[in-house]
Structures are given as structure tokens and as C-alpha cells.
Amino acid sequence: MSYSFGNKLSMHVFGESHGEVVGVVVEGFPPGIGIDEPLIQGELDKRRPGVGRLVTPREESDRVSIMTGVLNGKSTGAPVTMMIRNTNAISKDYEGFRERPRPGHADLAAQIKYGGHHDIRGSGAFSGRMTAAFVMAGALARHILSSRGIGVTAHITQIGDIVAKERKGFVDGSPIKCMDPSAAERMEEEISKAISEGDSLGSKIECIIENMPIGIGEPMFDSVESIIAHGMYSIPAVKAVSFGAGFEMSRMRGSEANDEYTYDNGKVTTLTNNNGGILGGMSNGMPIVFHVAIKPTPSISKVQKTVDLEKRDNAEIRIKGRHDPCIGVRAVTVVENMAAFCIADLLLRCEDGRT
Numbered sequence: 103m104s105y106s107f108g109n110k111l112s113m114h115v116f117g118e119s120h121g122e123v124v125g126v127v128v129e130g131f132p133p134g135i136g137i138d139e140p141l142i143q144g145e146l147d148k149r150r151p152g153v154g155r156l157v158t159p160r161e162e163s164d165r166v167s168i169m170t171g172v173l174n175g176k177s178t179g180a181p182v183t184m185m186i187r188n189t190n191a192i193s194k195d196y197e198g199f200r201e202r203p204r205p206g207h208a209d210l211a212a213q214i215k216y217g218g219h220h221d222i223r224g225s226g227a228f229s230g231r232m233t234a235a236f237v238m239a240g241a242l243a244r245h246i247l248s249s250r251g252i253g254v255t256a257h258i259t260q261i262g263d264i265v266a267k268e269r270k271g272f273v274d275g276s277p278i279k280c281m282d283p284s285a286a287e288r289m290e291e292e293i294s295k296a297i298s299e300g301d302s303l304g305s306k307i308e309c310i311i312e313n314m315p316i317g318i319g320e321p322m323f324d325s326v327e328s329i330i331a332h333g334m335y336s337i338p339a340v341k342a343v344s345f346g347a348g349f350e351m352s353r354m355r356g357s358e359a360n361d362e363y364t365y366d367n368g369k370v371t372t373l374t375n376n377n378g379g380i381l382g383g384m385s386n387g388m389p390i391v392f393h394v395a396i397k398p399t400p401s402i403s404k405v406q407k408t409v410d411l412e413k414r415d416n417a418e419i420r421i422k423g424r425h426d427p428c429i430g431v432r433a434v435t436v437v438e439n440m441a442a443f444c445i446a447d448l449l450l451r452c453e454d455g456r457t
Contacts, residue, residue: 105227107336109324110450111246113239113443117185118221119229125185126235128171128242130450133179135245137172145241146186146234148435156277156293156431163189166238177245184238188231201412202419206400213411230338230429233436240439243446252445253312256438257281258430259393260306261289262296279434297427300403304396305430309441311379311390318385318445318452325383326390326448333444334394337436339429342395346378361388390445396433401425 105115110130117124143166150164164186171182199222203209208228212220221227247254258280259266266282280286296303319326327345334343351359354376361372372388379390401421410417426432 107333108443108447111243111443111447113235115232115235117188117232117235118223118227119231120188120223121221123185123187124232124234125183126239128182128184128239131171131177131179131182131242132246132450133177135177135249136175137168137177137242137245139166139168141244142166142168142184142238142241145237145244145435145439149234149237149432156290156297156427164234182242184242186234186238202408202410202417204400204419204421205406205408206397228338230426230432233337233433236337236436236443237439240442243443244439246446246449247442250315250449251313252449254309254438254442254445255312256307256309256434256441258286258289258305258434259308261428261430262292262303262305264288264292277431279431293428293431301427302399302402302425303428303430304398305428305433307394307396307430307434307437309392309394309437311441311445314379314385314387314390314445316385316387318448319380319383320451321383324448324451326380326385327383329448330390330392330441330444333440334392334437337394337433337440339397339399339433340394341397343392345380345390345392347376348378348393351376392441394433394437396430399426399429 107113107115108130112129114127114129115124116126146164146166167185167187169183169185171178171180199207199209200213200218203213209222212228244254256279257266257272258278261278264285266280266285268284269281270283271281272279278286278289280289293303319329322328331343334340347354347359359376361374361377363370364373365371370387372386375388375391377386377388378392379386379388401423402425403421405418405420408417408419409415
């Protein structure tokens with residue numbers, strides 16, 4: 103199967119979790135841009151499984167192969183094809199899920215939609231492993247952003263009930279991508295506790311896009327929010343996306359929510375950023391800030407209720423295999439790179455319209 107996203111800059115994702123490869127074709131990438139392959143590999147390494155006790159123990163090297171669209175270290179203008187190979191799949195752990203669908207997974211809906219012909223191994227095209235393609239495409243898009251001085255960073259702000267309250271910087275050696283050292287330590291403890299109980303945890307991620315020029319994005323259907331939200335909801339396990347103050351806006355008065363203007367060293371800026379750097383669907387020069395909520399990993403080792411489709415009766419299921427106890431830990435890199443891809447697409451749309 104192949105899945106597409108984007109307009110001026112588009113990605114086409116192919117492969118399955120337990121198939122031969124996971125790959126992406128990026129179309130619309132400008133020619134003549136120097137491609138830093140170690141940068142792409144570095145982003146993949148951040149989401150790679152098997153690194154640390156708080157992520158799935160499935161070990162994959164995830165070495166990127168750039169197959170087309172790059173010659174002598176520069177983009178050619180042709181579609182850029184990148185892929186990684188799957189080498190450590192254990193497909194037997196997924197036997198029986200056609201008859202007994204897993205709670206929280208796409209098993210039942212896919213069974214009906216594809217008539218039972220979908221790839222159930224490792225959840226196939228519905229697996230979080232497919233987000234490696236998003237990371238490759240986003241890392242490529244970062245080359246467009248870096249030439250314009252635009253930065254994209256993301257970090258964990260909540261895992262379970264533990265909320266980060268400070269921003270002191272990332273903790274060296276910590277697997278939790280959280281800027282509050284005290285909260286990060288408690289988050290690790292909470293994940294360890296969930297592991298011991300055969301359970302999993304949800305999380306919240308904040309993403310910040312800095313140095314955006316004013317006026318990027320189109321009103322209504324191609325707004326900055328529309329494009330980013332589309333990209334974020336394409337990430338498995340994302341269940342909510344909010345911009346700026348988000349749902350807190352519903353508690354505010356206009357006098358609180360409005361971001362008032364001021365001059366700062368001759369530059370127009372705002373005193374607050376409740377709108378998350380976006381007004382009228384366009385960037386307003388302030389940092390674009392949004393948050394995503396990641397649901398708990400549905401694959402847990404606790405016994406859960408399900409149905410037996412063959413016997414047409416109620417049943418129970420205990421899920422085996424190797425799974426992340428908290429998806430958010432590795433999703434930070436996915437959110438960052440999907441955001442980078444969305445912004446690059448918006449920039450190219452705008453620049454194309456001005457030529």
C-alpha cells in the first residue's frame with residue numbers, strides 16, 4: 103500500500119512493519135540543495151527502537167538508504183526515495199489477531215475494510231513503525247528550513263499524571279525528552295511502574311517552530327493549523343492537537359486571549375502568544391506553538407476483553423510481543439519531523455505563489 107500527504111512538497115509512504123522495508127518518496131523537493139545524510143540518520147536514530155529500557159526491545163539498525171533524487175551530495179529535483187530495512191520482526195506474536203481483535207487497535211476495522219487480506223504482522227501499515235518514513239521525509243525537509251533559519255523542536259510536557267513545570271533543558275543521558283529534570287525523573291519512575299504492572303501510559307508533547315516569516319499559510323482550508331493538524335493526526339496514537347493556549351481559550355475573555363502588539367527593538371511582536379503564532383490561518387511572526395496528546399500504547403500484557411469472530415462469542419486476550427510502554431518517548435522525534443515537513447510544504451506553496 104502507498105499513502106500520500108502534502109501538496110507542493112509531498113510524501114508517499116510505503117511498506118509494512120514486518121515487510122521487507124519501510125520507505126518514503128518525497129516529491130517536489132527543490133534541486134541543488136546539499137543533502138546531509140548524517141542529519142537524516144541522526145533523526146532516525148532518535149526514534150530507533152531497542153535503545154533503553156523504556157522503549158520496545160525490538161532491535162533495528164534503521165540505516166537509511168537514499169535510492170533516488172540525490173547525486174554527488176545534492177538534490178537533483180527528481181523524487182527522493184529513502185528506505186530502511188526490517189530485520190528483527192517476530193511475526194508469530196501476531197497470530198490469532200484476525201479472530202480476536204486487540205482492543206485499541208485497528209484490527210477489527212481493517213478486517214472489515216480489507217476483507218481479511220490486510221497484513222496483521224506487527225500491525226502492518228497501521229504500525230507505529232511506519233512513522234520512520236515521516237522522520238526521513240521531515241529530516242529531508244529540514245534542509246529547506248535550515249537555509250531559512252527556521253528551527254523545529256519538541257519535548258515531552260506530560261506522561262500520565264506527571265506534568266513538567268519548568269524548562270531547564272534536556273537531561274543528559276535521560277531517555278525522557280523532557281526539559282524539567284525533576285519531572286523527567288518522576289516520569290521514568292512512572293513508566294517503570296507501568297511496565298511492572300503490564301500496562302502503558304499516555305503523554306503530551308509540545309512543538310515549537312521559531313523564526314517563521316509572517317504571512318505563511320492560507321485562510322480556511324490550507325491554514326497553518328489545517329496543514330499541521332492533518333500531519334499530526336496522520337501519526338498513529340495522536341488523539342488531540344491544540345494550538346497556543348488551546349482548550350484554555352474556552353475559559354478566557356477576549357481581554358485575556360488577545361495577543362496585544364508592541365514594538366521590540368523596532369520589530370512588531372506580541373506581549374503574549376495565546377494564539378500560538380497563527381492568526382487568520384497565517385503565521386504572525388511569533389513562534390508557532392502546538393501540543394499533541396498521545397494515547398497509551400494499546401498493546402499491554404494485561405488480560406483484556408474482546409470477541410472471537412469465528413465463534414461469534416465473547417473472549418479474552420493477552421497480548422504478547424515487544425511494545426513501547428509509553429509511545430510519547432519516541433514520538434517526540436516523529437512530531438518534530440512531521441512538523442518540519444508541514445512547514446516546508448507551506449513555505450514552498452507560498453514562495454511558488456509569489457513567483
